[in-house]
Amino acid sequence: MVRATEFGKEMRMRADRMPVIVGVALSDYPKAPNLTSHGHHAQALQRVLEESGVRLEDVDGYMSVGTGGMNVDDVATMAEYFRIKHRWAEGSQIGGAAYQGFVDHAKTVIESGICDTVLMTYGSDLRSNKRRSLAPRLADQFVESPRCYENPYGPTILGNYALAAQRHMHEFGTTLEQLAEIAVSTRLHAANNPFALNREPITIADVVNAPRVADPLGKLDACVVTDGGAAVIMTTLERARDLRQKPIYLLGSATAQTHWSINQMPDYTTTAAAVSGPAAFAQAGVTPADIDTAQLYDSFTITVMLLLEGLGFCRRGEGGAFVRDGKLRPGGRLPTNTDGGGLSACHPGMRGVFTLIEAVLQLRGQAGARQVPDAKLAVACGSGGILSCISTLILGKEQP
């Protein structure tokens, strides 16, 4: 009897410490000429505090990855910038999977009692700051290992993804038209987002006939270049009761890595989503068929196709047939990248955090004209590096 009571108390305590997402905010995008990278962090921070009701002094965990170098906008510098007195700081630079990874780790940090309130911020002035580029100049320089096994051959970011696309087309007969459907469906979503960079509808022919940049991929297979920043706050379910937003639940989360440099990819048509996806779905106790909306990192059209396959929405090699009927479009069976994605709306360098924020907005029912009716379950999947490190979150509207 005593034991049963203790057990009940323990369960209530655990339920109170359940990590939930209580704040999400974006800074101005796609073009914000008056915001520095730090300014994007700061604006997103102000907005997330305002919308969530969290006070900065209550933040005791901080996670962020910079776009520059050490002592510019890394996690320690940004913690100083905001004077955050953290008990846990994390800046694992796994690229576009970083913020999914942060949510995954914040869950453990909060559950274990190390922190009560974890803040994440991101900021990039990639479009407006001409000094910066995702692709640092390769030429006229000595390159150290392991970059020296790629850079002297003139690879490009799009070209690296093209290596996967070429192989997918070769192995499975995937067509450019099937890849193009991903750009077309994303653009249709972008039309419903007033902030999206590109909102004019495009056709499959537009995408297929666009100039090739790195065969087999062309200009419209590639993401846009924008400014943008974001902030996310997680805390315990107990604290969430006093805050402004309905909490969003983290039902499953997992991260996996297969390589970092594209020359080391073990299988050019299989990503680590095939590991982190099933792991996250198993934790959540749901299947891809249960998902109402998917927010998948879309650096390029091929990225989305490989993530859909890896996560288990279709079998390996069947991504082309899966997307062909328009199920990713507004009103489709799996509305995907409903804010217009990186392909049309917002891609300031690392898009991962935007996929998770769009998932949260959809589950809150705050997505405006692009709202997926009655969205209860969403997947947010970040891809870092070159299809290298994939982190998957299953988010829910209702308490598990």
Place this chain on the structure above:
Amino acid sequence: MTLLSDAIAGELPGRPVPFVDADNRPFYDGCARGELWMQRCVETGRYQFYPRPCSVYTGGRVEWVKCVGKGTVHTFSVIRRNYPEPYFEALTPYVVAIIDLGEGVRMMSNVTGCTPEEVKIGMKVEVYFSCVSEAQRVFLPFWRPVG
């Protein structure tokens, strides 16, 4: 016909030059002699590339072995634009490929000696070497169709 892609393998100022260090010196020394050297895990006998001072299979010891220098194109892309890199932009279109070596490892390189349109997945290629820094005596492996 002189192929623009042939120029890619020549010594032209501006190509990034590998920094030769203790870990990769046997590889680049081999390239300078016209030989392709790779590492093999002592315990498992499996090859690895790029060079590391430990085995990616066991964490244990590795040994250096000379490779045959034959391979096939595993996948590739024809790079048509490379705005940020004037050196490479001038060489477009050129082929960046992942080469499957007979020894069971892969490496990135350029395929030259044919038009980009002639490159296909599964195409048989052989290695050759070209100097990318006369001052530093650094040579790189490139690949061309067999025959």
